[in-house]
Amino acid sequence: MHEPNSYALQSAQAEQLEVSRVLRNTYGLLALTLGFSGLVAYVAQQMRLPYPNIFVVLIGFYGLFFLTVKLRDSAWGLLSTFALTGFMGYTLGPILNHYIGMPNGGEVVSSAFAMTALVFGGLSAYVLTTRKDMSFLSGFITVGFFVLLGASLAGLFFEISGLQLAISAGFVLFSSACILFQTSAIIHGGERNYIMATIGLYVSIYNLFVSLLQILGIMGSDD
Template sequence: MALYERDYARNIPREESTSLESGRVEFMKKTYQLLAASMIAAAAGAYATMPFAAQVMEYKWFIFGAELLILFFGLSLSRGKPGLNLLMLFLFTFLTGVSLVPLLASLIAAGNGAVIGNAFLMTSVLFGALSLFAINSRSDFSSWGKPLFITLIVVIVASLLNIFLFKSPMMHVFITAGVILLFGLFTIYDTQNIANGAYDSPVDAAVSLYIDFLNMFTAILQLLGIFGNDE
């Protein structure tokens, strides 16, 4: 119950505080329901396009560009528009599932298909544990935003340098491990922000958590695939 014992609720009258708590519980419930639905949409995207892995690989940058357009423009323009914002959410998550197809197909082709389920289970346990920690912790993580964003930029730059310049497998392993740590911290930060009422819409909150989960899942999947191929 630490979520409802923070300073922001201590000077609020009891009846108003109870109503506030109830509203936040409902908001969190809707957020996690949308998060679960988003994962189903992503799984549907991956399943529907798995037979076309070669074509997905060929147009991967086009698909990635479509994801960014929806994330930065579609979801922003549809904010506060019920129905349309849900459409943007599920279109975005569906496309992220499509983007995973080349990685999933390569693992299956290499005989490492079992790591997909293992990665999802590991990510779910880690994500759930970090979310519970954020909700129940008395610590304030609101100051993490800027350092996490700067770290994200550093990771992106390092990834691009390694892809186009260094091409080092060992560097790739370290960057991938760093992504897991980074988005684990983002999970704590975003979850507490949601619990503290920093989001106006469960859709926006679900997008933040989904991105955290997706990046951790992809990174764990890559690490399991790398070490599985070494056996």
């Protein structure tokens, strides 16, 4: 007969193997989707495609997102993941053209890219190294989502000085918290589907990059 300690050890080993599998698949798929999204963004930027209507963006993003959620346990989920990240890459192309057209626009884009990579790498390494449970951030993320949603809606109807900068800064903090939370969820068993883990991290990286672009662009325009 196996002793209880033996069962506990086997369970812990199985758990660790599962965590390693999800991490490996998540970061592998994330690298592929970031590369694909970057390629689509480059093509859209070179072709100078216009930024789509806001309703097209919302329908495209949420439609593909919920399709991915529905298909997350099948091979079709991979296809919808690339469709979603490719669509977001397409929306990034016109944004890049906007900032590249500014004085020192190239520096703004490269700085935002470097800062995004540094923040994502640093936060991920922190959680993976310390293995801290970041589930306590769920409340902050929920509140932050509604605060940023309200601020964004206010920005559409009212001209408030400094609001856009505040929203962008808020999204940097929000995205950083999401990266910590999502990475921790993989390690501690809260997320076992690597497709959903990939989408969560991708969206956080996308929002982080665009928010840093806006901050650096606003600061650069004040010079």
